Amino acid sequence: MKRWEREGVAELEDLNLPDEEHLKKGVAIIECIQEIPCNPCVDACPTKAISMENINALPEIDYDKCVGCGKCVEVCPGLAVFLVKVVDDFALITLPYEFLPLPEEGSIVKALNREGKEICDAAVKKVKKGKTTIVTIELPKEYAMEARNIKV
Amino acid sequence: MRIEEHPILDFKRGREIYFYYNGKKIRAYEGETIAAALHATGVKVLSKSLKLERQRGFFCGIGKCSSCLMKVDGVPNVRTCITLVKDGMVVEDNDMELPEKEYPRCKFEKMECDIAIVGGGPAGLSAAIEASQYADVLIIDENHQLGGQLIKQTHKFFGSKKQRAGTRGIEIAKILEEEARKNCRVLLNTSVIGYYDRGYHFLAAVNRVDGIIYEIKAKKIIFATGAQENMLVFEGNDLPGVYGAGGVQTLMNVYGVKPGEKGIIIGAGNVGLILAYQLLQAGMEVACIVEALPKIGGYFVHAAKVRRCGIPIYTSHSIKEAYGNGSVEGAIIAKLDENWKFIEGSEKDIKCDFICLAVGLTPAIRLIAQTGATISFINEAGGWIALHNEYMETTKEGIYVAGDLANIEEASTAMIEGRIAGLHAVHTIKQIPNFEEKIREYMEELEIFRQG
Ligand code: SF4
Ligand code: SF4
Ligand code: FES
Numbered sequence: 001m002k003r004w005e006r007e008g009v010a011e012l013e014d015l016n017l018p019d020e021e022h023l024k025k026g027v028a029i030i031e032c033i034q035e036i037p038c039n040p041c042v043d044a045c046p047t048k049a050i051s052m053e054n055i056n057a058l059p060e061i062d063y064d065k066c067v068g069c070g071k072c073v074e075v076c077p078g079l080a081v082f083l084v085k086v087v088d089d090f091a092l093i094t095l096p097y098e099f100l101p102l103p104e105e106g107s108i109v110k111a112l113n114r115e116g117k118e119i120c121d122a123a124v125k126k127v128k129k130g131k132t133t134i135v136t137i138e139l140p141k142e143y144a145m146e147a148r149n150i151k152v
Numbered sequence: 153m154r155i156e157e158h159p160i161l162d163f164k165r166g167r168e169i170y171f172y173y174n175g176k177k178i179r180a181y182e183g184e185t186i187a188a189a190l191h192a193t194g195v196k197v198l199s200k201s202l203k204l205e206r207q208r209g210f211f212c213g214i215g216k217c218s219s220c221l222m223k224v225d226g227v228p229n230v231r232t233c234i235t236l237v238k239d240g241m242v243v244e245d246n247d248m249e250l251p252e253k254e255y256p257r258c259k260f261e262k263m264e265c266d267i268a269i270v271g272g273g274p275a276g277l278s279a280a281i282e283a284s285q286y287a288d289v290l291i292i293d294e295n296h297q298l299g300g301q302l303i304k305q306t307h308k309f310f311g312s313k314k315q316r317a318g319t320r321g322i323e324i325a326k327i328l329e330e331e332a333r334k335n336c337r338v339l340l341n342t343s344v345i346g347y348y349d350r351g352y353h354f355l356a357a358v359n360r361v362d363g364i365i366y367e368i369k370a371k372k373i374i375f376a377t378g379a380q381e382n383m384l385v386f387e388g389n390d391l392p393g394v395y396g397a398g399g400v401q402t403l404m405n406v407y408g409v410k411p412g413e414k415g416i417i418i419g420a421g422n423v424g425l426i427l428a429y430q431l432l433q434a435g436m437e438v439a440c441i442v443e444a445l446p447k448i449g450g451y452f453v454h455a456a457k458v459r460r461c462g463i464p465i466y467t468s469h470s471i472k473e474a475y476g477n478g479s480v481e482g483a484i485i486a487k488l489d490e491n492w493k494f495i496e497g498s499e500k501d502i503k504c505d506f507i508c509l510a511v512g513l514t515p516a517i518r519l520i521a522q523t524g525a526t527i528s529f530i531n532e533a534g535g536w537i538a539l540h541n542e543y544m545e546t547t548k549e550g551i552y553v554a555g556d557l558a559n560i561e562e563a564s565t566a567m568i569e570g571r572i573a574g575l576h577a578v579h580t581i582k583q584i585p586n587f588e589e590k591i592r593e594y595m596e597e598l599e600i601f602r603q604g
Contacts, residue, residue, distance in 0.1 A: 116462025
């Protein structure tokens, strides 16, 4: 049994990871690793970077086609998609957030990992408000594949 | 204990009103139930068990468990979780004594329709929308609003565009209601109390607010009465503060009232996982989710959402005991071995003021059982169900089932089942153009959805 089946925490080896060039461009990391009947990410993608054999299959992403627009982050009902872009020594992570209070642009929040543990400080760069608010944070690039939530 | 701010929901509270609880004047808002208004002021004990007089709180929140019975304006045994509070209402502890007052004579009203639909949740509304394109449809629901359990689902649904993926359950409820109301007659606050075979299908129903008794003659009936939450056996499971997961969702997401400050959840299926996330959204704490199976039963994406908020999920664990003086103050959980026995010494004492049971649902068959349709125990479907064919018709001609009543599944499948039942029920009365094509399409959709 995989760890995620027991604990609900994905490990990097469970994911299809982009290479450095893709990360510089900024791409979507899809953390949807169990077959469920769902496909809005496929419909939302303007460049057809996400494909799926049938509605129950896992979404496959073609990092060459992904332009990092974030549409899939907004539509995913599982809140399972994150944008990651590496700029020099920093990583910009865009994630869905559905709690109050909302973070303020320019403020510092705590970045949390997949187990909800605080890993470092993060600067809030952008807040796109909605029922599912889309937040972009900046943090040291070594946390690019760890930080998946924030604590305001 | 009221939720003032919420990231997804706006609580539009009605006019401020006052009612009396055991002589005490209590403020409430129009449009909320008696049980919700009492909870908002911190009253968790609603009734007592008959024999041992053990205190009972609210459990299911949707009128299906009877743990919230109180005396309202002199009438005993009123389900306070589905009865709206009114200005000047007198609410007292239940005592089973009928008051010595003159009861007004019941008013009777006769109604006729092609298709009667009992239950206005996702399955019932979908059946109504489909059937009302071709026939005269009457929807009967005992709640004061349509939408069934969708009205408390704040998360976005999965599926494809066609099934409104990405739309929240609460929004789906509104869309379905609007569509259904276009062509259907609707009776709310109305409980169907009996089915009779008079050579035709006949239902007796009573409006609990104005006391009218409806005698309904229908060519076909679709039952979509949903399900009730399962109880779990452990010490202290009847303490006020032990709730059904759905009951908590109703309280916080429909009425904006908190069940407590810190809870634990038993069961890591989708209901338990979603509830944990919703509790955080409503500003409460969740100490942990406990699951008896060795792995998480719900979707990984739901589990990942709660894990990254820091909520632990303990698999191969269960609850041993709930304790507290008058209401929940904590729980003892422990690890299970391969034979489902508690491992001695593995106990953890978790402080919490409420416990949510998300350990599955049982189809609510009491009414459908009256029709004479064959009822059978099918474990995979959730217990005792009315056997039905691929068109959702039971063994009794003209009697259909749909949704959780037919088979415990997701709202998405309930909606497709409703469509199938609605379409087929009409088709047996009158020819529908392209019937074969339409029904095949729905069946394929259902098939695909179930493979996931
Ligand atoms: S970020 Fe934009 S381009 Fe990339 S996969 Fe998502 S929707 Fe497609
Ligand atoms: S929309 Fe989200 S949950 Fe649905 S398949 Fe795509 S990534 Fe998975
Ligand atoms: S019937 Fe009211 S809480 Fe169950």
